[in-house]
Amino acid sequence: MAETGYHVTLNASLLGRNTLRVAAQAERLIEVFDPTCLPQLLAQSGQAHGPIRVLGGGSNLLLSADVPGTVLKLCNEDVHWPDPNQEHAIVRAGAGLNWHALVMASLERGWQGLENLALIPGTVGAAPIQNIGAYGLEVGERIVAVEVYDRDTHQFRTLPTAACAFAYRDSLFKREPDRFVVVAVQFALHRHAALRTHYQGIADELRTTGVITPTARDVAEAVIRLRQRKLPDPALLPNAGSYFKNPMVDADTLADLKSREPDLVYWPSANGGAKLSAGWLIERASLKGARDGDAGIAPGHALVLVNFGQASGADLRRFAARVQATVKDRFGVHLEPEPVCWP
Numbered sequence: 001m002a003e004t005g006y007h008v009t010l011n012a013s014l015l016g017r018n019t020l021r022v023a024a025q026a027e028r029l030i031e032v033f034d035p036t037c038l039p040q041l042l043a044q045s046g047q048a049h050g051p052i053r054v055l056g057g058g059s060n061l062l063l064s065a066d067v068p069g070t071v072l073k074l075c076n077e078d079v080h081w082p083d084p085n086q087e088h089a090i091v092r093a094g095a096g097l098n099w100h101a102l103v104m105a106s107l108e109r110g111w112q113g114l115e116n117l118a119l120i121p122g123t124v125g126a127a128p129i130q131n132i133g134a135y136g137l138e139v140g141e142r143i144v145a146v147e148v149y150d151r152d153t154h155q156f157r158t159l160p161t162a163a164c165a166f167a168y169r170d171s172l173f174k175r176e177p178d179r180f181v182v183v184a185v186q187f188a189l190h191r192h193a194a195l196r197t198h199y200q201g202i203a204d205e206l207r208t209t210g211v212i213t214p215t216a217r218d219v220a221e222a223v224i225r226l227r228q229r230k231l232p233d234p235a236l237l238p239n240a241g242s243y244f245k246n247p248m249v250d251a252d253t254l255a256d257l258k259s260r261e262p263d264l265v266y267w268p269s270a271n272g273g274a275k276l277s278a279g280w281l282i283e284r285a286s287l288k289g290a291r292d293g294d295a296g297i298a299p300g301h302a303l304v305l306v307n308f309g310q311a312s313g314a315d316l317r318r319f320a321a322r323v324q325a326t327v328k329d330r331f332g333v334h335l336e337p338e339p340v341c342w343p
């Protein structure tokens with residue numbers, strides 16, 4: 001079924017649309033090329049076709065069964081590039097654009113600021129949802145506004161950063177999942193901003209490759225090499241990146257854990273507590289590389305849940321629950337999944 005600005009497919013396969021490669025179907029998939037269609041589309045879909053969900057690249061998603069109702073896929077990929085003669089500027093990108101493509105295109109045009117987030121899978125529209133972060137930068141630090149269609153007020157709105165409630169792998173959009181469709185994102189980028197090279201491995205990677213005065217492009221390339229070495233490629237070993245968030249604990253829990261596990265890996269927080277390394281907890285619980293059928297943990301990365309072949313969403317969910325239970329039993333710490341689970 002084709003209409004101006006959007007395209008509808010009934011009983012659409014989502015197998016190639018989620019990086020865990022789970023076989024599932026959407027009752028109704030609507031690819032939206034022109035977001036101005038959204039008010040009409042959402043009004044029709046909501047009345048007649050059950051729940052409405054928004055899909056990006058499916059790289060932070062666990063499909064535990066077929067998805068009833070409507071799945072919207074934003075496909076607008078337009079980018080507004082500012083005048084190159086400015087020192088600071090706002091770059092506006094459509095929600096459907098591939099995230100890594102935006103990072104590399106901005107560097108090619110001399111705009112820096114997103115380089116630490118190179119090679120994160122997914123779309124521009126999903127980046128603010130969990131406030132993607134890597135190598136010492138969260139995207140919320142570069143966002144000036146998120147353009148949304150608000151399903152509660154039936155209006156297009158431009159939300160400034162302060163209204164987005166960005167936090168560690170969290171935002172207003174993640175907390176109110178049925179409310180906002182992100183249509184475009186505005187980023188504040190610079191010609192000559194200071195680079196962030198202090199975080200885990202970037203400085204070492206630059207040094208070992210002989211880069212003394214790095215450019216933003218050098219930082220992106222270092223991040224790409226580090227990520228390619230550390231994380232399994234979803235095209236070869238289907239996964240959704242880090243499956244669990246690093247858990248936050250208070251000062252008492254931290255003290256107790258340190259007395260029991262002297263080599264505990266953690267990052268102190270301001271209140272005396274800490275953010276623990278979820279990967280370390282899983283590895284210490286002897287779950288790195290563990291599997292049950294085709295669902296398991298990557299042999300090389302304790303934080304990555306993988307589909308070794310034909311695992312169903314239910315298989316993966318069951319295995320993730322086993323990891324949670326084992327870590328809870330051993331350390332008393334709850335691991336919260338990072339990906340969204342549908343339906």
Ligand SMILES: Cc1cc2nc3c(=O)[nH]c(=O)nc-3n(C[C@H](O)[C@H](O)[C@H](O)COP(=O)(O)OP(=O)(O)OC[C@H]3O[C@@H](n4cnc5c(N)ncnc54)[C@H](O)[C@@H]3O)c2cc1C
Pocket residue numbers: 019053054055056057058059060061074095120121122123124125126127129130131132133134177180181182183231232233234239240241242340
């Ligand atoms: C190998 C690998 C490495 C990863 N590394 C990182 C990392 O370093 N840091 C990090 O933060 N994440 C990482 N991730 C997770 C993932 O890449 C990000 O969360 C990404 O932003 C998800 O984008 P997506 O388009 O695939 O979203 P999807 O998985 O399709 O959707 C995720 C959520 O966003 C919502 N959503 C998507 N688009 C929109 C929209 N336009 N409007 C409203 N809601 C929307 C969906 O409804 C869903 O709730 C990694 C994943 C993989 C597979």
